[in-house]
Amino acid sequence: MPPRLDYSRQCAELEKIARLEPRPAAPSDPAAGLAAPSPAATCLVCDAGPARPCDRCGGVAYCGDEHRRLDLRWHAPVCPALRAIADDLAFFAAHARPWLEARLLARAGRTAALPTSWDAWLGPDLAPVERRCLSDLATRPLTLAHLLGLLSEHVPKDISNPTAIHVIAAAQRERDVSPALWRELERLHPDRRFAITLIGPELAPGDLGPGVRAVTALYRRDLWPALGRPDLVIGYDCGLLLYPTWKPTMHDLRGSGVPFALTSYRAWEAAGEARLLRAIGAEPLLAPTPNPFASLSARRSSTLANDLAHDNAFMSAWR
Structure with missing residues (x-):
């Protein structure tokens, strides 16, 4: 750190x-x-x-x-x-992750409809600390479920084949999402099956459970012959403005015909990423917008004592 x-x-x-x-x-x-x-x-x-x-x-x-x-x-x-x-x-330290996930999935099972907010998915009656912590566990799969609803006309649907999702710049936080939480996608989108591949340069590889695997790599289009062509690519808080290694990846994705989505910690970060992507010719499918499934539990900056942000606070989509 x-x-x-x-x-x-x-x-x-x-x-x-x-x-x-x-x-x-x-x-x-x-x-x-x-x-x-x-x-x-x-x-x-x-x-x-x-x-x-x-x-x-x-x-x-x-x-x-x-x-x-x-x-x-x-x-x-x-x-x-x-x-x-x-x-x-303190709440996370006092409760084992399997207990938290069971609690989360029990709450989420109240509705089969595609939710539009944390209250719709978790219910409004949780204690604030539990609500924040459960949202933090589920922000990645629920953000993806929400984006699939918004981008349904752009993401191919074939019940005989799974919808292939590539999660780029994946790190330990993505690897820690249990397969049971990723499987919520199939409950919320019952007309789809999913195959999720997490790809990141420091990610420990392996099969994580049914339909979920991790691959160690920088994301490039030349991985598609081995990984399979994706139906949607998503990067969670991947810091497009910070790392020059993103340039070839974005050029690969722009114009490929595959939609890709990004999340960002802040509005100005999302706006800066949008300017960059427009400059290289990417077509906007979803302008930067607040994400109703951002984590409610803030993350503290490691370098600025009085600065914090929320995972997946804003989202956009491109092609």
């Missing part, structure tokens, strides 16, 4: 983000304070320790009130979300 930037560089990056994605004004919050000093904590601003964690979220620490107040502009808007992240991590 990359180390956190020093505080001045964190602030510079947050200023850039704020221009692209304005945050609410930091509230005046005299009731906020600091917990007792922790020998494991250092001040976010000056790196001195031991420091005192924020007594509401515990997610950042300061040497004293002066530096807490200095950072208030950046910390106050995300403090509740950092508290929620801590609660979510």
